[in-house]
Amino acid sequence: xxxxxxxxxxxxxxxxxxxxxxxxxxxxxxxxxxxxxxxxxxxxxxxxxxxxxxxxxxxxxxxxxxxxxxxxxxxxxxxxxxxxxxxxxxxxxxxxxxxxxxxxxxxxxxxxxxxxxxxxxxxxxxxxxxxxxxxxxxxxxxxxxxxxxxxxxxxxxxxxxxxxxxxxxxxxxxxxxxxxxxxxxxxxxxxxxxxxxxxxxxxxxxxxxxxxxxxxxxxxxxxxxxxxxxxxxxxxxxxxxxxxxxxxxxxxxxxxxxxxxxxxxxxxxxxxxxxxxxxxxxxxxxxxxxxxxxxxxxxxxxxxxxxxxxxxxxxxxxxxxxxxxxxxxxxxxxxxxxxxxxxxxxxxxxxxxxxxxxxxxxxxxxxxxxxxxxxxxxxxxxxxxxxxxxxxxxxxxxxxxxxxxxxxxxxxxxxxxxxxxxxxxxxxxxxxxxxxxxxxxxxxxxxxxxxxxxxxxxxxxxxxxxxxxxxxxxxxxxxxxxxxxxxxxxxxxxxxxxxxxxxxxxxxxxxxxxxxxxxxxxxxxxxxxxxxx
Amino acid sequence: xxxxxxxxxxxxxxxxxxxxxxxxxxxxxxxxxxxxxxxxxxxxxxxxxxxxxxxxxxxxxxxxxxxxxxxxxxxxxxxxxxxxxxxxxxxxxxxxxxxxxxxxxxxxxxxxxxxxxxxxxxxxxxxxxxxxxxxxxxxxxxxxxxxxxxxxxxxxxxxxxxxxxxxxxxxxxxxxxxxxxxxxxxxxxxxxxxxxxxxxxxxxxxxxxxxxxxxxxxxxxxxxxxxxxxxxxxxxxxxxxxxxxxxxxxxxxxxxxxxxxxxxxxxxxxxxxxxxxxxxxxxxxxxxxxxxxxxxxxxxxxxxxxxxxxxxxxxxxxxxxxxxxxxxxxxxxxxxxxxxxxxxxxxxxxxxxxxxxxxxxxxxx
Numbered sequence: 010x011x012x013x014x015x016x017x018x019x020x021x022x023x024x025x026x027x028x029x030x031x032x033x034x035x036x037x038x039x040x041x042x043x044x045x046x047x048x049x050x051x052x053x054x055x056x057x058x059x060x061x062x063x064x065x066x067x068x069x070x071x072x073x074x075x076x077x078x079x080x081x082x083x084x085x086x087x088x089x090x091x092x093x094x095x096x097x098x099x100x101x102x103x104x105x106x107x108x109x110x111x112x113x114x115x116x117x118x119x120x121x122x123x124x125x126x127x128x129x130x131x132x133x134x135x136x137x138x139x140x141x142x143x144x145x146x147x148x149x150x151x152x153x154x155x156x157x158x159x160x161x162x163x164x165x166x167x168x169x170x171x172x173x174x175x176x177x178x179x180x181x182x183x184x185x186x187x188x189x190x191x192x193x194x195x196x197x198x199x200x201x202x203x204x205x206x207x208x209x210x211x212x213x214x215x216x217x218x219x220x221x222x223x224x225x226x227x228x229x230x231x232x233x234x235x236x237x238x239x240x241x242x243x244x245x246x247x248x249x250x251x252x253x254x255x256x257x258x259x260x261x262x263x264x265x266x267x268x269x270x271x272x273x274x275x276x277x278x279x280x281x282x283x284x285x286x287x288x289x290x291x292x293x294x295x296x297x298x299x300x301x302x303x304x305x306x307x308x309x310x311x312x313x314x315x316x317x318x319x320x321x322x323x324x325x326x327x328x329x330x331x332x333x334x335x336x337x338x339x340x341x342x343x344x345x346x347x348x349x350x351x352x353x354x355x356x357x358x359x360x361x362x363x364x365x366x367x368x369x370x371x372x373x374x375x376x377x378x379x380x381x382x383x384x385x386x387x388x389x390x391x392x393x394x395x396x397x398x399x400x401x402x403x404x405x406x407x408x409x410x411x412x413x414x415x416x417x418x419x420x421x422x423x424x425x426x427x428x429x430x431x432x433x434x435x436x437x438x439x440x441x442x443x444x445x446x447x448x449x450x451x452x453x454x455x456x457x458x459x460x461x462x463x464x465x466x467x468x469x470x471x472x473x474x475x476x477x478x479x480x481x482x483x484x485x486x487x488x489x490x491x492x493x494x495x496x497x498x499x500x501x502x503x504x505x506x507x508x509x510x511x512x513x514x515x516x517x518x519x520x521x522x523x524x525x526x527x528x529x530x531x532x533x534x535x536x537x538x539x540x541x542x
Numbered sequence: 543x544x545x546x547x548x549x550x551x552x553x554x555x556x557x558x559x560x561x562x563x564x565x566x567x568x569x570x571x572x573x574x575x576x577x578x579x580x581x582x583x584x585x586x587x588x589x590x591x592x593x594x595x596x597x598x599x600x601x602x603x604x605x606x607x608x609x610x611x612x613x614x615x616x617x618x619x620x621x622x623x624x625x626x627x628x629x630x631x632x633x634x635x636x637x638x639x640x641x642x643x644x645x646x647x648x649x650x651x652x653x654x655x656x657x658x659x660x661x662x663x664x665x666x667x668x669x670x671x672x673x674x675x676x677x678x679x680x681x682x683x684x685x686x687x688x689x690x691x692x693x694x695x696x697x698x699x700x701x702x703x704x705x706x707x708x709x710x711x712x713x714x715x716x717x718x719x720x721x722x723x724x725x726x727x728x729x730x731x732x733x734x735x736x737x738x739x740x741x742x743x744x745x746x747x748x749x750x751x752x753x754x755x756x757x758x759x760x761x762x763x764x765x766x767x768x769x770x771x772x773x774x775x776x777x778x779x780x781x782x783x784x785x786x787x788x789x790x791x792x793x794x795x796x797x798x799x800x801x802x803x804x805x806x807x808x809x810x811x812x813x814x815x816x817x818x819x820x821x822x823x824x825x826x827x828x829x830x831x832x833x834x835x836x837x838x839x840x841x842x843x844x845x846x847x848x849x850x851x852x853x854x855x856x857x858x859x860x861x862x863x864x865x866x867x868x869x870x871x872x873x874x875x876x877x878x879x880x881x882x883x884x885x886x887x888x889x890x891x892x893x894x895x896x897x898x899x900x901x902x903x904x905x906x907x
Contacts (some may be wrong), residue, residue, distance in 0.1 A: 343655075346807040455659075455667070457653060461814040465671050465686075472685040473678045486685035487553060491573050 027052040040128040046145035071101045075145040084138030086157035121154025166268035171307040178268045183287035195275040210242035222280045246291045262436040263476040272306045296477035300496045305433035307427040316499035330428035334371045335452035337421045341367040343456030359415045368453030374422045547681035548750040555758035557687040562766045564823035566735045578728025586770035590728035593736030593763040599889045600743040613741040613837040629838045635884045639825040641858025647820045649866045669852045672825045691817045697815045708798045709779035711845035734881035744830045
């Protein structure tokens with residue numbers, strides 16, 4: 010454990026002591042490999058002290074030169090190691106360093122061979138699954154890119170299912186995720202910048218963007234915010250999200266997280282930046298606006314008129330999921346005159362035996378619904394059926410017959426529950442679901458006025474929010490005429506000529522003009538052939 | 543500059559619409575009807591003249607001092623001492639006016655919907671919500687206007703359409719029965735609302751696209767004129783010559799809405815939407831007061847003034863008038879001269895002096 014415990018050297022800038030991660034990195038860099046094999050092996054062994062999964066395999070190159078192979082069991086494709094690397098290394102006749110270099114670079118049938126010059130580089134290679142070959146009398150080690158570990162196969166993302174559209178989703182493997190993205194965007198303009206975060210997890214992070222579409226200022230800001238992260242471990246992109254978002258106290262998500270490669274590709278094409286992380290299928294996309302969280306990828310795969318209608322349906326149910334219980338409470342408590350007389354009679358008849366005021370009734374039922382939802386997510390599949398049966402009893406006829414809640418309340422709660430799931434992004438939906446509780450209290454104390462005041466507070470908060478410099482409510486506020494049409498309607502693809510203006514203004518043209526299909530114009534062959542006159 | 547945000551000219555125009563309309567559709571139609579009777583729909587047209595003149599003065603002043611608000615450039619125009627006095631008059635005026643607005647809001651809510659809720663609570667909760675918006679700065683208020691104003695306008699149009707079955711066009715006849723004067727007399731009150739367009743003098747320095755400022759300021763006056771015209775003519779068509787007897791004619795007209803015996807009694811809904819408009823109006827005045835005070839005291843930030851000013855506003859709202867009748871009388875008699883003298887007359891004097899100063903300077907060269 011030598012280099013972990015070296016005394017910290019005095020730096021020029023005393024006011025800013027180096028953080029744990031920075032210190033480690035700086036010291037590692039200084040430790041170059043020596044010419045003595047035994048010393049190198051000992052250094053690595055002291056680093057990997059008490060790591061039973063690290064294998065040190067002494068061998069002789071060509072039967073003469075001493076060497077040691079170091080790898081982590083389980084991260085390396087042992088078959089390839091046995092069948093390709095070990096035979097040719099051990100059987101070769103090379104003896105001097107130059108010959109050996111020739112051997113590794115030209116005759117070894119492994120695509121990815123790299124040289125490591127420092128201990129830190131060796132450690133990096135070993136921990137990413139590349140076996141390291143340390144050779145006597147050489148201050149360079151060779152690493153072989155034959156990493157292989159268990160991974161999940163491609164599956165359809167369960168959180169973002171579509172009826173029409175690609176069914177593959179990201180997996181936990183960063184390499185697979187990048188390849189999925191690269192398969193969608195083949196242009197070399199798709200750039201991927203790599204970095205490592207987390208002092209102990211050393212998690213690989215990749216910033217993906219399209220050169221020439223994503224603005225430089227945005228990219229710089231993303232890199233700067235990622236660079237200031239200094240944390241012991243990154244286990245999910247939500248860690249990154251929480252450390253880079255603009256307003257950490259907001260209930261609203263300011264970063265889009267998705268499991269779908271097509272969503273990431275579409276966002277990259279609009280000039281956004283994606284952050285991929287090893288070990289999670291969720292990819293972050295910045296910046297986002299509130300409205301883009303209300304859009305599903307399928308909006309662009311269905312016919313545009315249908316998608317427009319569905320978008321408006323979503324806006325309506327967004328309001329319902331936020332407001333319906335509070336509206337019900339407000340109307341029953343303060344504004345009975347708004348209800349048509351016959352309906353009011355039915356409602357008051359059903360409420361006659363209920364011991365609670367509408368406010369309490371609403372709060373109880375909403376909490377029960379949230380509990381059922383949470384239990385449904387966490388419970389193992391075998392117990393799920395039980396929860397749904399019990400849930401149907403609790404929020405259902407039994408509760409009404411027991412005289413605890415009124416039947417209209419059941420309808421309100423059920424409708425609200427359904428409504429919140431029409432929002433395609435779970436994080437946005439859950440934010441609104443949480444906000445409806447203060448709204449119910451406001452409605453119970455100030456009626457419609459309270460609801461309006463609550464709405465105004467929420468709206469003010471949203472107007473204050475920004476996601477990486479882009480106002481959260483854009484393109485509606487501030488209004489951007491050209492982009493507003495993608496919020497109010499789903500624009501036909503042949504009319505989507507410009508990219509949204511996020512932070513840059515260059516390269517906004519998305520497609521050529523006149524993309525609208527127009528078979529009547531000009532001589533359409535199919536039309537000519539099918540003419541029956 | 544204290545305010546670092548930038549808004550567009552369009553945003554400024556949108557922001558001014560509720561800043562005028564919100565209270566202008568409460569008590570004003572009744573006062574207009576009292577003077578103009580069936581010619582009340584003509585009055586907004588005369589009244590808007592003040593709006594055009596005020597916008598013109600504010601923009602000319604802004605041309606002389608493009609980076610400053612009225613609080614700052616009045617010191618440059620009439621000297622430091624007198625400039626501070628002029629600035630103080632403006633600040634006191636906006637504090638008092640906002641107190642009146644908040645009181646109008648509170649009286650309306652308490653009088654119509656929450657009879658047993660204390661007035662102070664109704665006003666205080668609103669001031670708190672506005673304070674949150676004001677803390678966000680000019681950009682946030684502008685964005686809020688862009689979200690809220692379209693909804694308010696859609697609701698207004700929606701209700702006008704719903705009221706069509708109850709309209710009686712003969713209510714407007716005979717047009718100009720007693721000549722042009724009743725309608726001009728009826729315009730005296732609404733024109734003082736149009737003088738509130740001088741608020742743009744506080745926002746013009748923060749407009750990013752200066753080339754459009756005149757266009758959108760004038761468009762905003764036209765939009766306000768059109769809205770008032772529509773509201774007045776709807777009220778006239780629905781209520782006829784009894785309009786003047788209502789305190790809140792627009793609310794009384796809304797009570798007529800009935801669709802298939804199902805959609806009825808939508809006053810509470812209209813109130814909720816109107817509250818959003820009042821929120822914008824109070825926020826704009828509140829912001830102007832807070833920003834102006836910070837500039838007057840040469841502070842580096844205005845945000846720390848927001849909540850203390852809120853208490854001051856609440857106090858002024860309580861002090862403004864002992865009850866609604868006094869408030870209505872005050873609005874019907876004193877306010878036109880009060881609003882005009884501060885927001886149109888003083889600026890026009892400032893403009894004259896600024897012109898004269900520039901002329902002197904040019905001659906010296």
